[in-house]
Amino acid sequence: MQQKETITCAITPGVGCAMPPTATVFRPVVKAEMVQQIACSKGSQTGSTTNTPCMGTCPGCTTSTPCTSTCPGSTTNTPCMGTCPGSTTSTPCMGTCPGNTTSTPCTGTCPGLTACTPCADQNNNANGCNNGAADSTCSCTEGTTTCVTTCTTTCTPAEPAPDPVPDPLPPATGNSPAMVYEAAHTLAKLYNAEEAIRKGTLFAQLYMPMMGESADACGAPLCQGQAEAFAAWELRLYLNTHPCDKQALQLFKQYARKAYQPNYAAAYAFEEGCDDRWNWTDAPWPWEQGCQ
Amino acid sequence: MFVYEKKLQYPVRITRPDPRMAAAIISQYGGPDGELAASLRYLSQRFSMPDKEIKGLLTDIGVEELGHLEIVGAMVYQLTKGMCESDLKAGGFDAYFTDHALGVYPQSAAGTPFTAAYIGVKGDPITDLHEDLAAEQKARTTYENLLHLADDPDVKDVLRYLRQREIVHYQRFAEALGMVREKLDERNFYAFNPALK
Numbered sequence: 278m279q280q281k282e283t284i285t286c287a288i289t290p291g292v293g294c295a296m297p298p299t300a301t302v303f304r305p306v307v308k309a310e311m312v313q314q315i316a317c318s319k320g321s322q323t324g325s326t327t328n329t330p331c332m333g334t335c336p337g338c339t340t341s342t343p344c345t346s347t348c349p350g351s352t353t354n355t356p357c358m359g360t361c362p363g364s365t366t367s368t369p370c371m372g373t374c375p376g377n378t379t380s381t382p383c384t385g386t387c388p389g390l391t392a393c394t395p396c397a398d399q400n401n402n403a404n405g406c407n408n409g410a411a412d413s414t415c416s417c418t419e420g421t422t423t424c425v426t427t428c429t430t431t432c433t434p435a436e437p438a439p440d441p442v443p444d445p446l447p448p449a450t451g452n453s454p455a456m457v458y459e460a461a462h463t464l465a466k467l468y469n470a471e472e473a474i475r476k477g478t479l480f481a482q483l484y485m486p487m488m489g490e491s492a493d494a495c496g497a498p499l500c501q502g503q504a505e506a507f508a509a510w511e512l513r514l515y516l517n518t519h520p521c522d523k524q525a526l527q528l529f530k531q532y533a534r535k536a537y538q539p540n541y542a543a544a545y546a547f548e549e550g551c552d553d554r555w556n557w558t559d560a561p562w563p564w565e566q567g568c569q
Numbered sequence: 570m571f572v573y574e575k576k577l578q579y580p581v582r583i584t585r586p587d588p589r590m591a592a593a594i595i596s597q598y599g600g601p602d603g604e605l606a607a608s609l610r611y612l613s614q615r616f617s618m619p620d621k622e623i624k625g626l627l628t629d630i631g632v633e634e635l636g637h638l639e640i641v642g643a644m645v646y647q648l649t650k651g652m653c654e655s656d657l658k659a660g661g662f663d664a665y666f667t668d669h670a671l672g673v674y675p676q677s678a679a680g681t682p683f684t685a686a687y688i689g690v691k692g693d694p695i696t697d698l699h700e701d702l703a704a705e706q707k708a709r710t711t712y713e714n715l716l717h718l719a720d721d722p723d724v725k726d727v728l729r730y731l732r733q734r735e736i737v738h739y740q741r742f743a744e745a746l747g748m749v750r751e752k753l754d755e756r757n758f759y760a761f762n763p764a765l766k
Contacts, residue, residue: 462740474579477733485736486729487713496726497582507578510633514737517626518744563577564643 464515464524470504470532479511497566505536571632578636579730581643583723586652589661591645592678593718597731598641599675599683602707608634610688610704617692617764620752623745627701630738637731642673644727692764698746705739 466481473479476492486492509532516525597603611631618624649662649671657666664680675683689700712732719725 462744475730477579477730478737480737483737483740484733487716487732490716490725490729492729492733493722493726496730497580497723499580500576503576503578503580510578510629511737514626514629514633514741517622517629518741518748520622557575563575563639564581564646566580566582566647 464522464528467528470508471499473511474499474504474507479508480515502536505532509533509536577640577643578633579640579727581640581647581723581727583644583647583721585721585723586650586656587648587721587724588652588656588666589659590719590721590724591648592662592665593715594641594644594648594724595665595674595676596678597708597711597715598638598645598673600677600681600711601687602704602711603675603677603683604634604638604641604708605675605683606687607704607708608632608638609685610690611701613688613690614697614701617690618694618697619764620694620745620748622748623694623698626741626745630741633734633738637734640727640731644724645673646671648724694749694764695746698742698749701742702739702746705735705742709735709739 462480462482464480467473467479468476468481468484472494475494475496476484476486478484509529512525512529512532516522516529519525599605608631611627611634615624615627615631618627657663665674665676668674677683689697691697691700709732712728712735716725716728716732719728
């Protein structure tokens with residue numbers, strides 16, 4: 278707020294004016310109560326009567342000491358590095374244990390659980406399993422602050438693998454370093470799914486191992502459905518260049534159904550049986566020797 | 570669009586670290602005849618292919634090569650993770666380790682970073698399919714070279730699988746080239762680019 282004031286100017290000797298000139302100036306008016314308002318523009322301290330800038334408030338604090346953080350229930354300005362639910366001290370918390378009120382680092386419990394949520398029963402006879410029993414198990418991994426429920430679905434398919442057409446066509450020469458384009462490539466001799474993925478092809482006519490290098494029956498353990506998915510993929514490539522081969526189409530559908538059980542969601546985005554949390558990102562990832 | 574299935578096409582389980590082998594196998598990750606080059610080549614060539622079967626084939630093989638890229642990356646990761654300092658000091662990995670430590674970086678075994686100069690996309694189906702046939706042979710040869718270098722059976726198992734896949738891809742590209750040839754006028758074999766029809 279400002280008020281108008283008239284002041285008398287100082288005169289220079291010798292100029293000889295009758296009256297000293299005057300000027301109008303405006304001076305700020307400072308009222309007693311405004312002092313406190315200015316001081317509190319940076320923050321207010323309950324009960325404070327000074328203009329010290331306040332940088333923060335501590336509950337229950339009556340000084341202008343800058344507060345750098347608040348601890349629930351704290352009456353001091355000690356910086357809090359974290360809060361533990363229910364904690365009333367400023368002890369730094371290294372983590373929170375749900376339901377825990379101390380700041381002790383948590384080594385891990387499965388919160389609220391004394392047992393894992395059982396998986397939904399996967400005894401679905403539409404997938405070809407006729408064993409009549411629940412075919413999934415769960416285990417809870419302790420030692421972490423999250424509960425990991427792993428569900429495994431093992432199922433013995435009721436129908437046997439399809440029989441290949443019995444035509445003893447010998448495989449193409451495997452020992453020559455040059456590779457041959459098989460002009461008359463057909464479905465004449467097919468491996469079953471496990472043998473196919475180990476060898477790298479479903480088609481005996483295209484199996485051409487390097488000299489001295491034959492595929493092992495025992496490699497790294499296969500994931501559920503991995504062999505059938507490979508067989509379906511091989512047929513997919515074959516069908517791209519042989520679109521009218523009905524036998525190949527039928528075989529593709531059989532393998533695809535077995536590979537992607539029980540549904541699209543399970544194959545691509547979500548693992549069945551764990552209904553309480555999004556688990557797609559759970560370890561292990563494929564390069565960490567993991568399978569779904 | 571692309572969907573990711575959270576599993577490798579073929580399982581990789583390498584229990585013995587071998588950084589020298591990793592420095593060689595990295596060539597199939599980002600090298601001239603590696604999986605990244607293959608997948609980028611096929612996924613780029615498919616746009617200008619006139620025949621739908623070949624569009625489908627290039628898409629599927631391009632996607633499979635991305636899956637193989639993941640397998641090769643997993644091999645490099647497992648060959649270096651958990652290695653001892655004595656493995657590192659034994660040599661063969663110094664230059665790569667200096668710039669990338671245990672990271673998986675697309676480069677050739679000689680250290681050249683990946684470049685699109687490794688691929689050809691000519692927009693002519695005959696030309697592109699010949700490029701693809703050559704690419705599959707080059708990849709097969711590279712896997713054979715790696716099989717000569719490797720001694721760990723877990724590593725060789727995966728390399729054999731990947732080599733056989735290149736043979737199957739060669740077969741499919743040859744069939745595709747046959748499909749294109751059938752549709753061409755025999756007298757004017759190279760007279761026009763079918764893609765520009």
